[in-house]
Amino acid sequence: MRPVDSDDPATTVALPLDEDVPPLAAVRRWAAEALVGLTEDELDDCRLVITELVSNAYDHGVGPRAVRLRCSADRGVVRIEVDDASADDLTYGRSRLGPNRGRGLVIVDKLAGTWGVERHPGGKTVWAELPCGASHVPH
Template identity: 50%
Template sequence: MLSTGQLDDNPRPAVLDLDRQVSGLAAVRRWTRDALCGVTADELEDIVLVVNELVSNAFDHGSAPRQMRVHRSMEPCFVRVEIDDGSAEVPTLGTSRLDGDRGRGMLLVNRLAKDWGVTPRSDGKTVWAEITCEPPCRIAAWPPSG
């Protein structure tokens, strides 16, 4: 189903294959909440919103193969989300407005993330975002039970 590592300072992230394992954005949001069950509710909602926007962009503007990775660091406490897709097209903030109908996803990512960027790859790109957590960053048991 998914490749996992403990979401603390372990260098192995939790991994989700977006092309084979996901039936929609609701499943991605649920997976993210399960993977980050030790993060506070407010922080989790910000992270889930960033994930939702980045994954939406990967499906709207990218191409297969698509994969998502989530890393959690304890010192300093932050969560890093990485979305791979097969397109070289780089997302931009552009002229989007928060009150517009479309095109505000990267504005939201820019506001919620401590930092974000794009790493080119030979087969596309990785769009990543880092969201700060309030210390102490609690560690939940991995994998989540239930």
């Protein structure tokens, strides 16, 4: 893996998620290595959104799974994309896993400038875009 290059207006790095349990610590480390140019607050927000989206892909989706980071220097955003092979709908604010769950998408909604779901024949991609200062786009 190489760090995201700010000279490329839209650089993408990807990480396949082959494990049976979510490798959250490894995903957070990977994101920190890729997003070296962000401020600490921007990086914390990105890692939190990545954690929530990857956790949802494991809790509610099926494999294969992958996570991508796409940085756009000209737009000043980091786009986080998490794929899984399930076509199931997302539930905002509720979880089938119990009453103490279900806040992941609420957190994503509060931190991301915009987010959504793209369906495709192999499942879905849940994405979120977080703003980052133009001078802090990863490099």
